[in-house]
Amino acid sequence: MEHYIFDIFSCDQMNEFGLKIAKKIPNGTVIALLGDLGAGKTTLVRGVARGLNINEVVQSPTFNIMKLYLKGDRPLIHIDAYRLADINNDIGLDEYIGYETGLTMIEWPLYIENLLPENTLWINISSISETSRKIDIYSLDPSLVEVLK
Numbered sequence: 001m002e003h004y005i006f007d008i009f010s011c012d013q014m015n016e017f018g019l020k021i022a023k024k025i026p027n028g029t030v031i032a033l034l035g036d037l038g039a040g041k042t043t044l045v046r047g048v049a050r051g052l053n054i055n056e057v058v059q060s061p062t063f064n065i066m067k068l069y070l071k072g073d074r075p076l077i078h079i080d081a082y083r084l085a086d087i088n089n090d091i092g093l094d095e096y097i098g099y100e101t102g103l104t105m106i107e108w109p110l111y112i113e114n115l116l117p118e119n120t121l122w123i124n125i126s127s128i129s130e131t132s133r134k135i136d137i138y139s140l141d142p143s144l145v146e147v148l149k
């Protein structure tokens with residue numbers, strides 16, 4: 001599988017990475033965000049939202065499970081599956097995953113792994129220290145990884 005691994009050293013760089021995703025990743029892509037509590041998953045979604053010219057404040061959707069942003073350049077769907085751990089996840093989320101005209105970004109994706117498409121773009125955020133992070137990007141669709149290089 002195609003991997004692209006790099007380090008970032010600040011929230012600003014995470015935001016820049018989000019802008020790049022917003023510009024380069026094609027519609028219909030499902031982005032699965034792996035990483036511990038506080039890794040920076042929501043921070044990255046905020047960067048993508050900015051890149052899509054979404055003016056609403058992106059908050060952790062933990063209490064909504066899903067939030068749909070329709071007022072930017074293209075739709076952004078933000079899912080946080082944290083609260084779906086150990087419960088039946090057949091709650092209709094599949095309708096929003098891989099939304100044709102936009103991007104879907106999913107925190108805690110392993111809790112809804114059965115709903116993810118084969119060509120999901122995985123982003124694993126690890127090596128968490130005060131402000132630096134390791135980013136590992138991979139997908140069965142190598143073109144999704146290539147465009148971010």
Ligand SMILES: Nc1ncnc2c1ncn2[C@@H]1O[C@H](COP(=O)(O)OP(=O)(O)OP(=O)(O)O)[C@@H](O)[C@H]1O
Binds near residue numbers: 008011107
């Ligand atoms: N380089 C960085 N990238 C992202 N966040 C960073 C970075 N450095 C510091 N932070 C801080 O780490 C925290 C990341 O929080 P965030 O809510 O994005 O994490 P999360 O992965 O969504 O966690 P959760 O699983 O609880 O939803 C923020 O307080 C952010 O300011």
Ligand SMILES: [Mg+2]
Binds near residue numbers: 041043060080107
């Ligand atoms: Mg979060």
